[in-house]
Amino acid sequence: MTEALREAQKQSGAVVESGVLSSFGNDAAAVQAARQSVAVYDRSHWGCLQVTGADRLAFLHNQSTNDFKRLQPGQGCDTVFVTSTARTIDLATAYVLEDSVLLLVSPNRRETLLTWLDRYIFFGDNVALSDITAQTIAFSVIGPESDRLLERLGAGSLLGQPESSHQVVELAGQQVRIAVGNGLALLGYTIILESDKAALVWEALVQAGAVPFGDRAWEHLRVEQGRPLPDRELTEDYNPLEAGLWQTLSFNKGCYIGQETIARLDTYKGVKQQLWGVRLTATAAPGTIVTLGDEKVGVLTSQTNTEHGSFGLAYIRTKAGGAGLKVHIGEAEADVVDVPFLTHDRAASQ
Numbered sequence: 001m002t003e004a005l006r007e008a009q010k011q012s013g014a015v016v017e018s019g020v021l022s023s024f025g026n027d028a029a030a031v032q033a034a035r036q037s038v039a040v041y042d043r044s045h046w047g048c049l050q051v052t053g054a055d056r057l058a059f060l061h062n063q064s065t066n067d068f069k070r071l072q073p074g075q076g077c078d079t080v081f082v083t084s085t086a087r088t089i090d091l092a093t094a095y096v097l098e099d100s101v102l103l104l105v106s107p108n109r110r111e112t113l114l115t116w117l118d119r120y121i122f123f124g125d126n127v128a129l130s131d132i133t134a135q136t137i138a139f140s141v142i143g144p145e146s147d148r149l150l151e152r153l154g155a156g157s158l159l160g161q162p163e164s165s166h167q168v169v170e171l172a173g174q175q176v177r178i179a180v181g182n183g184l185a186l187l188g189y190t191i192i193l194e195s196d197k198a199a200l201v202w203e204a205l206v207q208a209g210a211v212p213f214g215d216r217a218w219e220h221l222r223v224e225q226g227r228p229l230p231d232r233e234l235t236e237d238y239n240p241l242e243a244g245l246w247q248t249l250s251f252n253k254g255c256y257i258g259q260e261t262i263a264r265l266d267t268y269k270g271v272k273q274q275l276w277g278v279r280l281t282a283t284a285a286p287g288t289i290v291t292l293g294d295e296k297v298g299v300l301t302s303q304t305n306t307e308h309g310s311f312g313l314a315y316i317r318t319k320a321g322g323a324g325l326k327v328h329i330g331e332a333e334a335d336v337v338d339v340p341f342l343t344h345d346r347a348a349s350q
Helices: 003-010 027-036 056-063 110-118 146-152 195-207 215-225 259-267
Strands: 015-017 020-023 039-042 047-052 076-082 088-096 100-105 128-131 136-142 166-171 174-180 188-194 211-213 273-280 289-292 295-306 309-317 326-329 332-337
Touching: 003 195, 020 215, 027 039, 027 211, 027 215, 039 195, 039 215, 047 056, 047 110, 056 100, 076 110, 088 110, 088 174, 100 110, 100 188, 110 128, 136 146, 136 195, 146 188, 166 188, 174 195, 188 195, 195 211, 215 295, 215 309, 273 295, 273 326, 289 309, 295 326, 309 326, 309 332
Parallel strands: 039 211
Antiparallel strands: 015 020, 039 136, 047 100, 047 128, 076 088, 088 100, 136 188, 166 174, 174 188, 273 309, 273 332, 289 295, 289 326, 295 309, 326 332
């Protein structure tokens, strides 16, 4: 994080907690802007890993759930890193460049993934890993007016391109990489740039109309959208099928770490629990048991308060049902609902 960027953000009311930009004191307005107009989120505390070497695509192909061998420079994908038994480590977004692959990873998984991936580089592999988080900043532009914002700044060449497509453009007089998608199931973009350029670009985005917001508003949107988070929905208790990440899976790519378990779960319909949204009548803490009658059928993993009441994410036993089910979470009643980010069957897979 550059001092110039932080200073620019503080002028807009930024509140920093434990090194993370938590809020601009406008959380409700920022959430509404992301839904109805346009907002910008600083993801500089997220990790950015760089994979280089001639074998980089084959290496990532073999270490995660998506099909990297089909990707060309300028393309990308979401992918999940899993253990040998298909337990989730992290959901990451990969961008394929001419000479490397950039991985945008969750804030608390940067060191874990770097260490884990390094274990699988064997003698003769032409692959190198590096952590470029300190030199790299990512911003997410979110909302239905994102296209208009980029056009206003002269960076509209990506409009209408497929998800995770990316290219280098000039924005606010700086060379930046802009990718389609922002980590949620909302219209928008991800801007990746060198940290010393970040303050100028941030100010240009805000001056052009993007409402700045911090981690508290992101958490609110993440839960509403259903994006799973490490240590909440992504743990060694769950696999990508249960976590609703079918869109990140390739069932045709061949062998990779965790592939046998995932293939077996798919073939034999072995997904015992699935992640859903839950609309609650009262607040409940993550970890609260979900019940149907007298039977335990799941667990609440995340919760946020919205203008319409309490909303959360919960794993629900597949046999109990899915969207439309009525359950109890602690003392609260809850309706099980679909959320935009999650998928629950093979039709969504790559």
